[in-house]
Amino acid sequence: MTNLEVHSPDSAELDGDLASLRGDCARMAPHWAVPEKILSRPVSPSRIHGVNVPATSARLLEAMPDYGN
Template identity: 60%
Template sequence: MTTYPAPAERHESDLSLAELCGAGARMAPHWVAPAGPAPTPVSPSSIHGVVVPAASARLIAATAEYGG
């Protein structure tokens, strides 16, 4: 008797970045955000940068699809 392996189930974590972007683009029209007040302009001298926790930076750096 010949046995055949069952097809592997595909999990969300197995999706490629391109597939995730496509899924997001298809869902976007279904998620309408209410119009809110326009953001208040900020002078460039008030912007001092972004602080990212070291653990978060290491996580992204270790992910090949995001540049690690």
């Protein structure tokens, strides 16, 4: 197991730019496991019968300008 150094974040580190985010992702990428093969397959449209959305969620989305108005 690798011993990783952990630093407490300063407020300046939390306001990083895109380059620092890409650097963080590049350092983390070797630790992400890639599945050997994808087990899920597409669902036939004949098996899709609709979507049930709770009324509170529908009202919430309706109130959002990007979705409802």
